[in-house]
Amino acid sequence: MKRRLFLLSAASAGLVAVTGVTAFALTRTPLRALQPWRDAGVSRSDPRRFVIEHAVLAPNPHNRQPWIVEFTAPETMTLWCDLSRRLPETDPFDRQILIGLGCFTELAAIAATAVGYRLEVTPFPEGEPQPRLDRRPVAHLRLIGDGAVKADPLFAHIKARRSSKQPYDLARTLPEAAAGDLAALSSPLAAVTTLADPALVGRIRNLTWEAWGIEARTRRTHMESVDLMRIGRREIEANPDGISLGGPMLEGLSIIGQLSRRQLAEVGSPAFEKGEAMYRAMLAGTPAYLTVAAPDAGRIGTFAAGQTYLRANLAATSLERDRLSLNRRGIPLELRF
Numbered sequence: 001m002k003r004r005l006f007l008l009s010a011a012s013a014g015l016v017a018v019t020g021v022t023a024f025a026l027t028r029t030p031l032r033a034l035q036p037w038r039d040a041g042v043s044r045s046d047p048r049r050f051v052i053e054h055a056v057l058a059p060n061p062h063n064r065q066p067w068i069v070e071f072t073a074p075e076t077m078t079l080w081c082d083l084s085r086r087l088p089e090t091d092p093f094d095r096q097i098l099i100g101l102g103c104f105t106e107l108a109a110i111a112a113t114a115v116g117y118r119l120e121v122t123p124f125p126e127g128e129p130q131p132r133l134d135r136r137p138v139a140h141l142r143l144i145g146d147g148a149v150k151a152d153p154l155f156a157h158i159k160a161r162r163s164s165k166q167p168y169d170l171a172r173t174l175p176e177a178a179a180g181d182l183a184a185l186s187s188p189l190a191a192v193t194t195l196a197d198p199a200l201v202g203r204i205r206n207l208t209w210e211a212w213g214i215e216a217r218t219r220r221t222h223m224e225s226v227d228l229m230r231i232g233r234r235e236i237e238a239n240p241d242g243i244s245l246g247g248p249m250l251e252g253l254s255i256i257g258q259l260s261r262r263q264l265a266e267v268g269s270p271a272f273e274k275g276e277a278m279y280r281a282m283l284a285g286t287p288a289y290l291t292v293a294a295p296d297a298g299r300i301g302t303f304a305a306g307q308t309y310l311r312a313n314l315a316a317t318s319l320e321r322d323r324l325s326l327n328r329r330g331i332p333l334e335l336r337f
């Protein structure tokens, strides 16, 4: 009798523990930070709001979301860079920030087609700022109603796109048709190429790993990332930008004191080494690369590279979704930046 009772109480303690873990996991989703994905497309009466609701879902470095948009007239907007949201240590010339702003305007342009508009984008209407971005506008945006415009097929993939931070399956090679579809996104301003030759891919993989090590072991560049880490749901909800370390596992580690900004900052600490192992697996797990090359190394070329990268990112998302509808197994093809 006693043994039965013991077994029963052990089982129910287990149940409580499992229920507790599940309940914990269920409450870790940062719902407020995810609101923009639910809001995109709700404003049907003002096309400017409609396009910007989509544009804010753009990929951008360290998720800094460095955009400021002013609605200047019923169908025009001005885009600026929020200069306080740049990354001076890892991006001293604001190239990456500008690529993110190119992604932003391309998403706006794609969203415009879904409500019957073309988006005319005039980059740097008051001149190209060098060597860093300044208070001049990044672009003027004008919505032009056009009955002939058809919704861009990439529009359907905006909410499914993400920058993957998982190792890919090295056994899966890039389908030739996918390489062709991606290369077809090339324009005179930016050429898209996929690289899958194993020897070349191996050399680039080594370079990315070496580069990761240099950035992570250089205090000022590493701290730029550490300072932007948002650990756990509360921090993510409070500042829904930066690098989110969320989910039940990471948050659990933080609660038991095994994951903190101080530990991540210290090269060689267990938390640093865990992050290093994660990136090593991710960078090693790359079977192919995609490059976007802009012949113009100035601001216009960099901006165009961002616009083209965004299209490639959405096109890869669509290719993967097509594949998943045929076969639910395998590792996604979406792009990792």
Ligand SMILES: Cc1cc2nc3c(=O)[nH]c(=O)nc-3n(C[C@H](O)[C@H](O)[C@H](O)COP(=O)(O)O)c2cc1C
Pocket (backbone or CB within 6 Å): 057, 058, 059, 060, 061, 062, 063, 096, 097, 099, 100, 103, 161, 162, 163, 164, 165, 242, 337
């Ligand atoms: C120009 C640019 C540079 C980026 N650099 C990195 C990087 O060095 N490491 C990384 O993990 N992600 C990088 N990203 C991806 C961003 O972290 C990601 O876009 C951002 O967190 C938003 O997430 P999402 O793309 O999944 O919506 C970069 C993105 C852009 C556009």
